[in-house]
Amino acid sequence: MMDRKHNIRNISVIAHVDHGKSTLTDSLISSAGIIAEQRAGDVRFMDSRDDEQARGITIKSTSVSLYYERDEEKEKNVPYLINLIDSPGHVDFSSEVTAALRVTDGALVVVDCIEGVCVQTETVLRQAIAERIRPVLFLNKLDRVFSELQPSLEECYKIFRNAIESVNVICQTYKDEKLGNIEVQLFFKVLPYTGRVGFGSGLHAWGFTLRDFSRLYASKFGLSSEKTMKRLWGENFWDPVAKDWVTKNTGVFFKDGENDIFLKNGKLVRGFCQFVLHPIRTLYDAVMNDQKDKIQPNIEGTASEIEKEGH
Structure with missing residues (x-):
């Protein structure tokens, strides 16, 4: 070498x-x-x-x-x-x-x-x-x-x-x-x-790094890895109704109540928080609390939630 x-x-x-x-x-x-x-x-x-x-x-x-x-x-x-x-x-x-x-x-x-x-x-x-x-x-x-x-x-x-x-x-x-x-x-x-x-x-x-998560989500969002990286930081929010990324945190409400992960107090969750920090923190809490049954579902959980939204 x-x-x-x-x-x-x-x-x-x-x-x-x-x-x-x-x-x-x-x-x-x-x-x-x-x-x-x-x-x-x-x-x-x-x-x-x-x-x-x-x-x-x-x-x-x-x-x-x-x-x-x-x-x-x-x-x-x-x-x-x-x-x-x-x-x-x-x-x-x-x-x-x-x-x-x-x-x-x-x-x-x-x-x-x-x-x-x-x-x-x-x-x-x-x-x-x-x-x-x-x-x-x-x-x-x-x-x-x-x-x-x-x-x-x-x-x-x-x-x-x-x-x-x-x-x-x-x-x-x-x-x-x-x-x-x-x-x-x-x-x-x-x-x-x-x-x-x-x-x-x-x-x-x-x-x-954000590159690791952009490779994971790129095909789900139909974007290139580089464009996905930019969506995962800053003022970027995933709108599950419009099925698109937005730069303004507007209030969105659902009747079925099954989209809590996308909302916080009636507002959209930042892309970095939703797609990067949320699965990591859930996994971290499951490991620290020795909840083995929650570890494997969490690894694929966020990706499947995107698919549920029809994207």
Whole structure:
């Protein structure tokens, strides 16, 4: 793999302290088969020094090589060699972050959903942009949002949106003017419907992007995957009466009362909340409550509900 230079990627994981970089890295390493899945998050594989293990923080940047395959347009199972660097999040070790960023192609920015963008998040983002490194955002600890905050689905969307907007504000604040205005906006901006924002839990080793759900729903809605991605974020609502997407949340009422999933207090539910968060949260609650009979029906539930509406 080292001889195939075009298929080598150097990625740095950067974030504020205790936002879950090392835990997320453990999950990625376990997916590559280097450590057992049961130990991911506890072993802290990248914290190789004794003082790092004792204090529970990353002090030195550490790298590991991972093998990955992905399906592309013209070829399936294309192999890649990913050199992943776990960098410190503490402000005292910012020099380690700079050293890591100067040998990487891209940066995975990890943000705690509950704490949001913090001081060191801005610092490491500024360092990445100074090195002209394109960031990709991962909103971590969704399990804590569901179990601790227990917000409504609309409140969950606002939490995610605020975190994404905060990251984009930082990217636009410290952008490199030499790249040009149009190029800068496209290069540094992270948006969910472009596939550059991930959601998940590093501790429980699960995550997704809107691209995953767009592939699931594209044939149901009769749209391309790219167009479906745009419908699953922002001011987009599925109208079961018109059987079409609308951009205004208008009140809709049913006589049969069988369409509660599409409505909330007489209004349409946002597409992201309805088709992404609702099945995940239902599945999460079923797993946490050990309701095995609800797990399998929920996986195919949302797709079947679309079919019931005649689409």
